[in-house]
Amino acid sequence: MTTETNTTRLNKFISETGMCSRREADRLIEGGLVQVNGAVAVMGLKVGPGDEVKVRGKSLRAKPKAVYLAYNKPVGITCTTDPKIHGNIVEAVKYRGGRIFPIGRLDKPSEGLILLTNDGDIVNKILRAGNAHEKEYRVTVDQPFDDAFLQHMSSGVPILDTVTQPCTVQRTSAKSFSIVLTQGLNRQIRRMTEYLGYNVVKxxxxxxxxxxxxGLKTGQWRELSSQEMAVIDAMVASSSKTEEASTQGRKPQPAVGRRSPRSPRKRRAS
Incomplete structure (x- = not known):
């Protein structure tokens, strides 16, 4: 039996299915186009999980519960939901609670953390170019590098007809470093290192x-906690509604004193 505590106003229920706004839902109800359990609905009506709601004769389903997963992607998994591609991320995760999709992507040769969800709204807020949400990486290259390399990486590298935004880069060994990005350019770290004469090996x-x-082993996933989601919700609460892209209207800066991407590398003795 439906109780008052698990009911929802009809206009809110309709809007949460993604069909339309609450205001438009009100118009549909006022126009007699909404039925609940076979009867024409009236304004202010509340519905529960067992009620059948139809708009213009078409049944509506309640929006599924939001799902947020953290997955440690192995090398070789492709961040696509296309079932025709072997090794797609949905196939790898094997989540049985409904349809999910990745937030952003990691290249097939890359590994590590990627988030998945069924909530399209939060995907847009996290990925929009102007929102500067941090992503941290551990990178190993094919030869030792000097401080000039770190300086170039952190101050900006010309790739893809733009210059990367300043970022934090720290050495972790002779051939590896950590980097924190707020951009998401295509193959950004690989292109940055290649421009400076290095190849990423991990x-x-x-x-x-x-x-x-x-705590996540390679290939494992877990659901995000309510505490983690509360922090994310706060971080995206002021998310820009339009992609005032960091690259739009920005002129590429000259690469003074930097190698051409096609120039030969000068390798050091390992």
Whole structure:
């Protein structure tokens, strides 16, 4: 039996299915186009999980419960939901609670943290270019590098007809470093290192915003906690509604004193 505590106003129920806004739902109800359990609905009506709601004769389903997963993607998994592609991320995760999709992507040769969800709204807020949400990576390249390399990486590298935004880069060994990005350019780290004459041999994402890879073995996933989601919700609460892209209207800066991407590398003795 439906109780008052688990009922929802009809206009809210309709809007939450993604069909229309609450205001438009009100118009539909006022126009006699909504039925609940076979009877024409009236304004102010509340519905529960067992009620059948139809708009213009078409049944509506309640919006599924939002799902948020953290997944430690192995190398070789492709961040696509296309079932025709072998090794797609949905096939790899094997989540049985409904349809999910990745928030952003990691290249097939890369590994580490990627978030998945069924909530399209939060995907847009996290990925919009102007929102500067941090992503942290551990990177190993094919030869030792000097401080000039770190300086170039952190101050901006010309790739894809733009210059990357300043970022935090720290050495972790002779051939590896950590880097925190707020951009999401295509193959950004690989292109940056290649421009400076190095090749990435290992790239692992260890953090997205407040979510870290800690405790997740390769190939494992877990649901985000309510505390983690509360932090994310606060971080995206002021999310820009339009992509005032960091690259739009920005002129590429000259690459003074930097190698051409086609120039030969000068290798050091390992």
């Amino acid at each position: 790239l692992k994402r260890v953090r997205v915003m407040n979510i870290s890879l800690d």
